[in-house]
Amino acid sequence: xxxxxxxxxxxxxxxxxxxxxxxxxxxxxxxxxxxxxxxxxxxxxxxxxxxxxxxxxxxxxxxxxxxx
Numbered sequence: 499x500x501x502x503x504x505x506x507x508x509x510x511x512x513x514x515x516x517x518x519x520x521x522x523x524x525x526x527x528x529x530x531x532x533x534x535x536x537x538x539x540x541x542x543x544x545x546x547x548x549x550x551x552x553x554x555x556x557x558x559x560x561x562x563x564x565x566x
Contacts, residue, residue, distance in 0.1 A: 509517065
């Protein structure tokens, strides 16, 4: 194909279908990647909060005694 022919080349219906299908697949793949990333971040946040709460509860009993 010469440059002139390439310049005025319009995709056929099959080519358009292939382009749209590839775009949908890429979009779905990116959405799943972002969902996994969000779930991982949420999990890390919950683990961090649970660790902080457990640390407060595990304080030694001697800290709370105020005997005179």
